[in-house]
Amino acid sequence: MKLRAIIKRMRNAWRRHGWRMFGPLLLHNLRYYTKHWMRHGSLRMPRSSVDHIPGVETQRAVYLSELGYTGTVGESAEPYQPIDEAQFRSVMEALPIRLADYAFVDLGSGKGRALLLAAQAGFQTITGVEFSDELHQTAQKNLAAARDRWPNVDRIKLLCGDAAQYRPPLVPVVCYLYNPFGASVMRQVIDVWVRAMSTHSQDVWVVYSNPTQSELFMSEPVFEHQFTKAGSAVFRRRA
Known part of the structure; x- marks a missing residue:
């Protein structure tokens, strides 16, 4: 994951969850990405076997701005990220x-x-x-x-x-x-x-x-x- 995308996710987390939840969320994600780096040597999400099927694409993240979500929907929905x-x-x-x-x-x-x-x-x-x-x-x-x-x-x-x-x-x-x-x-x-x-x-x-x-x-x-x-x-x- 690129640094710009990480910063964007942090800003979204602050806006949605407020200062009370931001700290615990930040610590959770730091632990997650540290483990991810140690396991894969990269912050990039590994490609799934699913995406080796011709015509299947589940890899690319999709942010709310691309989907046109605003207002209460945009505040409650999270961006699409593929599960490892x-x-x-x-x-x-x-x-x-x-x-x-x-x-x-x-x-x-x-x-x-x-x-x-x-x-x-x-x-x-x-x-x-x-x-x-x-x-x-x-x-x-x-x-x-x-x-x-x-x-x-x-x-x-x-x-x-x-x-x-x-x-x-x-x-x-x-x-x-x-x-x-x-x-x-x-x-x-x-x-x-x-x-x-x-x-x-x-x-x-x-x-x-x-x-x-x-x-x-x-x-x-x-x-x-x-x-x-x-x-x-x-x-x-x-x-």
């Missing part, structure tokens, strides 16, 4: 469950990288919810290019809409979040999931990568923190 494939695989492999028995839901699914990796991991169903129509269309193109070249693409369903309005399935599920939005939207998302869980007893896991709003899950009695691995905080529905 090794990190994703590491935390999914650490889950003490049989992935084939679970649905996978990615809130803020962007261009679909995590969806394709989840399909390869063998989740029963995979759903991506993305607010940006532009990113949603890119994900559609990526899935079309990956069909017949990548396992289980037929299990993936793309939804273009507001994650705060998405009602989770009444089945065992892993909810995946890669720092997709700020505190106000995250609070709404958590409330929707808590209400949905009150109607069933299915197992629910939350994998929250780059967890800038993890305190919202920590303070929610229905979720219990299980572990933190590869830059992801993992929560489970409390028994």
